[in-house]
Amino acid sequence: MLKNQELYEYLRRRTWEMTEYWYETLDKNKGGVYSTNNPDEIENLKRQNHDFHVRFCSMFSKEQDDFFKDFQEWIEEIATDDAHLATPIVVVIEEFFRTQQQYLEIIAEYASRHKEQVSFDELNQWNLGVVRAIGKVILEFTSQNAKVAQERLQAQQQMIVEMSAPVILLTKSSGFLPLVGEITTHRAQIIFEKTLKQCSKHNLERLVIDLSGVPIIDTMVAQQVFQLISGLNIIGVKAALSGISPVIAQTAVHLGIKFTDIEVYNSLAQALKVNQNELVK
Numbered sequence: 001m002l003k004n005q006e007l008y009e010y011l012r013r014r015t016w017e018m019t020e021y022w023y024e025t026l027d028k029n030k031g032g033v034y035s036t037n038n039p040d041e042i043e044n045l046k047r048q049n050h051d052f053h054v055r056f057c058s059m060f061s062k063e064q065d066d067f068f069k070d071f072q073e074w075i076e077e078i079a080t081d082d083a084h085l086a087t088p089i090v091v092v093i094e095e096f097f098r099t100q101q102q103y104l105e106i107i108a109e110y111a112s113r114h115k116e117q118v119s120f121d122e123l124n125q126w127n128l129g130v131v132r133a134i135g136k137v138i139l140e141f142t143s144q145n146a147k148v149a150q151e152r153l154q155a156q157q158q159m160i161v162e163m164s165a166p167v168i169l170l171t172k173s174s175g176f177l178p179l180v181g182e183i184t185t186h187r188a189q190i191i192f193e194k195t196l197k198q199c200s201k202h203n204l205e206r207l208v209i210d211l212s213g214v215p216i217i218d219t220m221v222a223q224q225v226f227q228l229i230s231g232l233n234i235i236g237v238k239a240a241l242s243g244i245s246p247v248i249a250q251t252a253v254h255l256g257i258k259f260t261d262i263e264v265y266n267s268l269a270q271a272l273k274v275n276q277n278e279l280v281k
Contacts, residue, residue, distance in 0.1 A: 004060040004061065005060065005061055007060045007107070007110055007126065008057055008058065008060035008061040010110050011053075011057035011060065011103075011106065011107075011110075012054070012057050014106065015050055015053035015054055015057065016050060018053050018102055018106070019046050019049045019050040019053060020046075021102070022049055022095075022098070022099065022102065023042075023045070023046055023049070025098075026095075030087075030091050030094075031087065031088070031091065032083065032084070032086055032087025032088060032091060032092075033045060033081075033083035033084050033086070033087045034087065034091065034095070036083070041083065045083075048074075048077070048078060048081075049099075051074055052074060052099070055067075055070055055071050055074055056071075056099075056103070056133065056137075058070065059129060059130075059133050060126070060129075067133075068136065071137060071140075072140075075137065075140050075141050075144060076144060078092075078141060078145075079141055079144035079145040079147075079148055080144075080148050084145070085145070085148065085149060085152070089142060089145060092141070092145075093138055093142070096134055096137065096138050096141075097134070099134070100130060100131065100134040103130045103134075104127055104130060104131075107123070107126050107127065107130065108123070111123045111126075166178070167195060167198040167199060167202070167204070167207065169202060169204075170272070172203075173203070173204055173205040173206065174204060174205065174206040174207070174208075175199070175202065175204050175206075175207055175208075176207065176208040176209070176210055176242075176268065176271075176272075177191075177195055177207060177208070177209045177210065178210045178212075178213060178268075179191070179209065179210060179211055179213055179214050180213030180214070181213065181214070181215070182214075182215065182216065183214060183221050183224060185220070185224070188221075188224035188227075188228075191224075191228065192224070192227060192228050192231060195207075195228060195231075195232070196231050196232065196235060199232060199235065199237045200235055204237050205236070205237060205238065206237065206238050206239075206240070207232060207237050207238075207239050207240070208239075208240045208241075208242050208265075208268065208271045208272075209225065209228070209229070209239055209240070209241050209242070210241075210242045210243045210268045210271075211225075211241060211242070211243040211244060211248065212242070212243025212245065212267065212268065213243070214243075214248075216251075217248045217251055217252060217257075218251070218255065219255055219257065222252065222255070222257045225241070229262060239262065240262065240263035240264070240265065240271060241262055241263070241264045241265065242264075242265040242266070242267055242268045242270065242271040243265075243266070243267060243268060244264055244265070244266055245266070
């Protein structure tokens with residue numbers, strides 16, 4: 001344990017030296033957080049690297065459980081850092097391995113300076129300890145990074161879905177709703193609620209629902225569209241459909257979907273032309 005403590009003190013004294021060397025030899029063309037030219041961002045990057053060294057070298061002075069427990073805060077900071085999230089994860093992992101090599105080299109240097117005190121078995125155990133610790137840090141980092149990235153992606157998708165029912169005003173009393181992308185049950189519910197709310201807010205009398213951006217129409221999508229039209233009728237808004245492509249029309253016929261009692265146009269341009277008198281009021 002004493003020799004481990006001595007190695008810890010040796011490494012601890014050189015943490016800033018290791019950070020400066022790491023940054024000096026860093027490939028600045030890798031992109032992401034490592035390619036920044038902003039002095040404040042560079043300073044923060046070096047701080048994060050130095051904090052890593054302060055925690056990592058303590059593996060030679062702490063029990064294993066305490067070592068990894070103290071490391072969690074650093075891993076969480078890096079995994080949730082915007083700059084690191086914007087950096088390809090494989091690039092970040094490459095830097096973990098470069099840092100691992102740093103430790104193997106500096107430990108070899110220490111062992112060379114203390115040949116009489118450090119046995120081959122001790123050196124081998126230290127090297128194995130570094131490799132195992134780096135491996136655990138990488139696993140924990142990738143796990144937390146993936147979790148945060150997934151949470152942000154879901155939040156962005158939710159935002160997109162919530163913004164995916166924009167009623168665009170054409171006149172004081174008419175508008176159109178362009179639907180784009182796959183219509184899931186969840187998205188359909190949001191479209192239903194937001195469309196009715198916007199139509200009511202603007203006192204619309206007529207709404208053209210454009211389906212040209214919907215890649216697939218099946219019985220579920222048709223049902224959701226019919227529910228929306230029924231809801232619009234209840235609040236006094238007459239709905240029409242546009243963008244019924246030949247493919248969608250064939251699919252509708254094949255599925256037995258009937259757009260009866262609904263004005264249907266093959267394009268939004270046709271719908272606007274038919275309702276030209278309304279638009280110029």
